[in-house]
Amino acid sequence: MENKLHLGRALMKYMSFKKLSNYIMLFTSYHVSRITGKPRIWGFPTTLSIEPTTSCNLRCPECPSGLRSFSRPTGMIEERLFQTIIDQSKDYLTYLHIYFQGEPFLHPGFLKMVSYADNNRVFTSTSTNAHYLSEKNVAAIFDSGLKQLIVSMDGITQEIYEDYRIGGNLEKVKKGLCLLLEKRKESKLLFPRIVLQFLVTGKNEHQIPALKSWAKEIGVDELQLKTTQIYDYQNGSPLIPTDHRYSRYLPKGDGTWKLKKQIENKCWRMWQGAVFTWDGRMLPCCFDKDGQHVMGKIENKGIKEIWRNENYAGFRRQLLEDRSQIDICKNCTE
């Protein structure tokens, strides 16, 4: 709760009349679209995710970066391109997540990009596997103005941790996290807020009590226990937790599985935000990891134009008519 208050205050600090009215316009157009069944869009993205790089030091089995299985091009964003995205969206942006696929700290200009967004009064957040939290990087993180750092850690022992985070070194993650929290305390800083994110699977769910007490001991600001998306869930998977509170799927009783949440023909995400790949492709949301639904490329058109183009309108229309026809939306609990 305390963490949410700090984050809320930081978000409000960067709020403006233009950003707020844009948010209200988006929200209104979303509901008008739902009622009429016709897609209307009356504002510009209020949230964005931007991918610094597709490179990653780990080999996680459910991730295309880890598997090196992208069919789209892989690489690192040019700082000039990042700045163009910020310049075009900063008047409306309330939240920027500088992450999509890959490990952001592998981009040599990553914290410079965070600073650029922060200097343009944009709230910034990122996700990391926390293998690069050295003394030097920790100091640079504080200077960058980053407001939230999400650390992915899915095990409290090396054996369980590396079962999913293949190639990962848990001791390094724990050390980096402790260093960050210690230095922040020493410097009497409130930001970045540190969120420890644990993707619950059938293989690590028994470690939740130990994780909770460790997180409390080192003083992370928030612990998030997240459900895991499984690509081929229909016939079950050892990754599906037995505790159904942490699962997106439920057994049907005949050996097959179904989504816990019933799919409805709506999705607020398609009215409020978008994702940019490292090479400037604008995607509908973070579930489109391989970039199968490119709405446009910023190299050719501006964000505002893409946001209102026929690709977007067609995608939003299909969502309102029958979401189950869109591949990525079938296995999405949004």
Ligand code: SF4
């Ligand atoms: S996958 Fe489809 S339903 Fe899920 S967030 Fe993306 S656009 Fe919305």
